[in-house]
Amino acid sequence: MNSRPTKLLSLPTDNQPIWAEYAPQHFGWTLDGGVAQVTLNRPERKNPLTFESYAELRSLFQALHHTTEVKVVVLRGAGGNFCSGGDVFEIIGPLVEAGMPSLLNFTRMTGDLVRAIRTCPQPIIAAVDGVCAGAGAILAMAADLRLATPSAATAFLFNRVGLAGCDMGACAILPRIIGQGRASELLYLGRKMSAEEGLSWGFFNALHPEGELHDAALRLAREIAGGPSFAHALTKKMLWQEWNLSLDQAIEAEAQAQALCMMTGDFTRAFEAFAQKQRPTFQGD
16 A cells, blocks of 8 residues: 555644634635534545545544634535545555555544544534445544435445444444444445434434535534533533443533533623523633
């Protein structure tokens, strides 16, 4: 396998508040009012991932740990499809020829992308239409919220290429979203999950008509971005960490998290706005 870039060198930070000017090489990026949009933009191939786009996405979500300028991220695909997974010729072909060290470097890197999505403080909204397959289905799964169109077709099709369904955290995360039996069915068969199934099983939060998905995702993102972002970050952290805690540990962790939130200016602003019968304006501190 040829040497591939594994990280970005010039991501912004809060010391350089230029996230609106961030220009990734392998996907689209916009930022407006704290709402970022990440657009997978190879529509002629249904937005497949490459070694480079995997690595750049991973670096982006890792860097989001260090900024408060970005409050919510909408992840979407261009051209009527979400993501068709790893590019057959640019990823699968080279992997067939690779040795174990290179294979393990790759699978760890893709897992790091999911870990970065799950652990960055910003809520991630996946706007899914059309094809959502393989690693694309994993990206949607890793998001905090998922909206879709009725035509969305989601498939965890790793077994179709001779791989196990335990890819990028699927065996840990997917059963927690849709249940063990349903996750087992999708991972063993590699079949498509229709949008209606995804909605009834709890994979999708809502379905929106064709042409309205993008606006619906932005409305949801703006509503979340208008909330207490420090508190939202703790909610996301607790939702992730409490998978591995006992009930007693979870209750104590939430007590500590809530006490931290009570020290914020947003908690005071909410009380003062309530006393004045006004809607609070949160500032994330």
